[in-house]
Amino acid sequence: MANYQYMMSADDVARELNCSKSHAYKLVKSMNKELASQGYITMAGRIPRVYWAKKMYGYESYHRGQYIKLLLEGKLNDHLHEVDGECYERMELLMEQMKAEAGITEELKTSDQMKWVGLMNNVRSSAEEIVLDELIYV
Template structure:
């Protein structure tokens, strides 16, 4: 019987001989950015509601990059919406200096409404 080579390369994929079978040597691209809160929420949504798309991203190695990009975009969108709402509702540093509790109440209200918008627009779609 002829001796099979330990490693081979076919169709752009490297293979290693394990027993009598060649197993593909797959590696995922390295992504150093964290996926954060919004990325984790979207990942959970994809797993539960869009498993085919989730599997496709996972198998192509694009999932982590996709989630990191989405997390950054969602955080930027949240900050922009909150800033615009504060300007529209008159939540200023002057209000903070005069009535801190009212300023905190309004900021918390704005933040929760902005988070709800981000969830509806970016996370659960």
């Protein structure tokens, strides 16, 4: 925990967003203006990591303890990447099962594309809802 940096530089922002440094400086400057208007002391070219996460990714206080722990240990991105992978794996599995139950086949795709697209959209929406309930909104 001793190596954790509470502030992000514009270079860190540029790396995280894969954008130019000048664009990153504009983002940091804009966020610093918001913080200053709320009465916080700011540093040119730097932004608090917690504020960055809140503004860019919408992280709030529902699981604040776990979020802060992961953030301070520098493990937040790894955790989010792991959850994202789990979600995609679960989506693929659910979609395959639902396709089999609904009788969605490649044959249907070639014979009636509109019906196939409609059924696939329903399957995807149902699978997304299940994954969100099981893995995200817990």
